[in-house]
Amino acid sequence: ACIICGRSFSKSIKKLQQASYPLVTKIKSLSGVRSYKDGKFYSLKEYFDNFCPMCYLVGIIEWTDKGIIYRTMPGEKSILFLPQSDNLLELRRFKETYHPLLNTNHRYHNIKVKRESEETENTYGSFSTLLCFYEKFFSYTKRNDKVRNSWAMIDIPFGPVKNIKLNNIEISSSILQIIKKLSEEKINIYKEIIESFLFFNDNPKGAPINWELTGEIRENISEAILTDNFRFFAKNLLPRKGGHVGVYLRDVMQKDVKKNLEELIYLWRLKNMGLNEKQLETIKSAGRTIAAASKSHRSLLYKLDKVKDKTDLLDALRQISRRIAGLKPEEKKKYKGFIYSPALEDIVSLIEQHERDEKFIEDLKNILIIFSCVEFSRIEYLEEKKEGEENE
Numbered sequence: 348a349c350i351i352c353g354r355s356f357s358k359s360i361k362k363l364q365q366a367s368y369p370l371v372t373k374i375k376s377l378s379g380v381r382s383y384k385d386g387k388f389y390s391l392k393e394y395f396d397n398f399c400p401m402c403y404l405v406g407i408i409e410w411t412d413k414g415i416i417y418r419t420m421p422g423e424k425s426i427l428f429l430p431q432s433d434n435l436l437e438l439r440r441f442k443e444t445y446h447p448l449l450n451t452n453h454r455y456h457n458i459k460v461k462r463e464s465e466e467t468e469n470t471y472g473s474f475s476t477l478l479c480f481y482e483k484f485f486s487y488t489k490r491n492d493k494v495r496n497s498w499a500m501i502d503i504p505f506g507p508v509k510n511i512k513l514n515n516i517e518i519s520s521s522i523l524q525i526i527k528k529l530s531e532e533k534i535n536i537y538k539e540i541i542e543s544f545l546f547f548n549d550n551p552k553g554a555p556i557n558w559e560l561t562g563e564i565r566e567n568i569s570e571a572i573l574t575d576n577f578r579f580f581a582k583n584l585l586p587r588k589g590g591h592v593g594v595y596l597r598d599v600m601q602k603d604v605k606k607n608l609e610e611l612i613y614l615w616r617l618k619n620m621g622l623n624e625k626q627l628e629t630i631k632s633a634g635r636t637i638a639a640a641s642k643s644h645r646s647l648l649y650k651l652d653k654v655k656d657k658t659d660l661l662d663a664l665r666q667i668s669r670r671i672a673g674l675k676p677e678e679k680k681k682y683k684g685f686i687y688s689p690a691l692e693d694i695v696s697l698i699e700q701h702e703r704d705e706k707f708i709e710d711l712k713n714i715l716i717i718f719s720c721v722e723f724s725r726i727e728y729l730e731e732k733k734e735g736e737e738n739e
């Protein structure tokens with residue numbers, strides 16, 4: 348009898364394998380009913396031949412589903428993204444809505460750069476691919492098209508298929524709203540924010556950009572957004588051994604990139620913190636000041652990152668103030684346009700006002716890290732260009 352449908356059949360066509368049923372695996376938890384029979388667990392090996400031609404056909408037809416999003420890293424793994432829903436009709440509608448955004452002829456990745464083009468996005472990993480998908484979804488679908496937030500992400504390693512990983516993820520509606528809002532403001536979260544981040548090597552003699560780490564960071568910050576983990580987002584922007592994170596700094600684009608990022612942070616956190624326009628400017632200004640203070644004293648940024656409460660935060664800011672006060676005249680000249688000490692004082696009084704609000708303190712810390720890390724790489728750039736944006 349066939350192990351899938353139970354029908355008896357005379358001649359098997361092919362062994363049950365992943366080409367026809369992607370979740371075929373020896374891992375019991377992923378094999379469902381197929382690995383369980385007569386109260387005993389079986390490994391799938393014993394089932395290899397008990398697979399009827401009809402089920403083979405049905406299995407193969409799965410792959411003609413135009414709604415499968417995939418990303419293959421040759422020699423490493425493939426990731427499949429399957430939307431989930433209890434309602435098959437809704438699932439079908441959702442897939443129909445987005446399948447024009449996919450180019451299933453492409454071998455390794457199938458999210459189109461633009462709806463009308465055949466070119467596809469070369470994303471780094473699973474979360475960046477999913478975030479990229481939502482960018483396209485909100486840019487190209489109509490207002491009343493229903494979006495779904497529940498996915499099965501399946502990692503299929505190359506070679507002998509043993510360790511398939513299934514990751515179920517649900518994106519919160521507040522995060523989807525942010526991506527949608529950005530899209531309405533013509534800001535593409537993947538193309539114009541995530542892909543703007545780079546990891547620069549400190550040693551200018553070697554290659555300027557570490558692409559491997561750049562990919563990892565883009566993947567991590569995509570994960571941070573989709574899982575609504577603001578802390579993880581901030582943490583990934585900190586300088587590391589041998590280099591630092593920066594955003595793409597290209598003449599005309601430069602300002603846009605920063606603005607887009609600021610808008611993301613505004614929608615994600617600042618908007619709900621009850622701050623006025625002036626306080627928002629203060630935070631940005633403090634970010635520039637902290638960047639200048641930690642340029643050759645990265646420990647100041649690491650200290651800020653380790654802040655656990657209000658007292659720690661005030662302490663970290665005090666150290667930054669001391670560093671600013673101790674700058675030599677040539678350093679002051681170098682960081683002109685970045686340093687504005689009163690901003691730090693204003694931050695201190697902001698902290699005093701919200702001293703009982705732990706979430707506020709934690710969010711403020713992370714925002715200061717994000718803004719200062721982005722400014723950190725601008726300092727060098729502007730120094731080279733001999734131009735500065737005034738910080739006052």
Ligand SMILES: [Zn+2]
Nearest residue numbers: 349352399402
């Ligand atoms: Zn069958």
